[in-house]
Amino acid sequence: MSDVTAPVNRPRRRLRGAERRSRIEAAAVVTFARRGYDATSLGEVATAAGVTRTVMYDHFPDKRALFLHVIATQHELMLGEIASGITSDGGPRERVRATLASYLRFTHEHPEARRLLLDPIPSGDPELDAVIRGFLEDRSRAISSLLATDLANAGVDLESTSLPVMVAVVSGAADGLAQWWALHPEAPFDDVVDAAARLLWNGLPRAGDP
Amino acid sequence: MSDVTAPVNRPRRRLRGAERRSRIEAAAVVTFARRGYDATSLGEVATAAGVTRTVMYDHFPDKRALFLHVIATQHELMLGEIASGITSDGGPRERVRATLASYLRFTHEHPEARRLLLDPIPSGDPELDAVIRGFLEDRSRAISSLLATDLANAGVDLESTSLPVMVAVVSGAADGLAQWWALHPEAPFDDVVDAAARLLWNGLPRAGDP
DNA sequence: TGGATAACCGACACTGGTGTCGGTTAGGCT
């Protein structure tokens, strides 16, 4: 018998707590993202993590706690990424393009984060839903701050309803784009970003072109 | 005792099949929309419809069939509404605004339809997911046709990736706006639509204003 | 008025999920 290195099949190596825990988290991210909170069973997550179901309870008190931990982690990730686009150099136009590109790249590399955070959770658990909504507001605030300064420079009244409307439109647009690209990954990244950024910056092309 | 008109509480009137069936459908629409497919039990729907759970099976073979029926109905509704905006009179700018307004008004009056059709269903059932994706493509096609003619007039090459990208951006923008308005219904309809339409048509406001 | 149809429901068997408890044993530490 070989109990060498590879934890290939039966002779499963025992891992240290932290390592096992992080594998559980990783499995949870993809499993929750695929099937949603309610439809995901801890059994699925456990098998995906290469472990028995009860081991889950040695690391997390229950399903809810695991889920909360997972989405919080993913939220930090996403927010950081958006912020990096926002704080990039260049004029307003470049910053908008950079943020769009950041978001697109991020959702490409972390499709699970998008699903978990953007697809409304039909969880029925009020606290859980509140947390998710809080995350959404965090992101809106980030985008809002991206737009606010430039809009002020453009002479737009920030007190009017237009600021939140623009935030909603722009972030909806970015996410719609991300969802489309997830289904059509063959489209070249730069083309996609360019076309979208141009649309957001110049508006829809009209008869008196450019 | 009064068994007059109102089926208020206990003395529950027996209804004809079609009537009962449509009440079940109505209850199913709101219940599925609130909690999603997996998390919704037929028991919930039944109580919402004022009926015992087993009655459901006298009208629909199973949960899946009920759900499929419900989303198909809602899809027809939504598609019709979008189309009515698209085929409205006026120049391209007016048509874009009208479509936006149609969508916003529709999601306001039928928030369940939005949830059911736009929020990705984590159902794990392949056929079911395929149906939903089909609906999404239907809507994309509709928006595509709205844009295609006007873009052609504007001299845009319809074969490039920009058309689908624009469709994704525009529909994402519309839905992002709808979601925002659902959370902030105090904002006046016309202001919201105006701001969004202006953004889509003129792009983000820049320093050299209008 | 008296069927006959079908709307309605209670009870059941079954499945699949959750969280707990107690026991086993790998592997770091002295």
Next chain:
DNA sequence: AGCCTAACCGACACCAGTGTCGGTTATCCA
């Protein structure tokens, strides 16, 4: 070498949901 922490798991009790079957009875209609 041997201890002891904690990583790991099997088995259990429990609950919630699904779909079925057979019986009851309101209501239409001849």
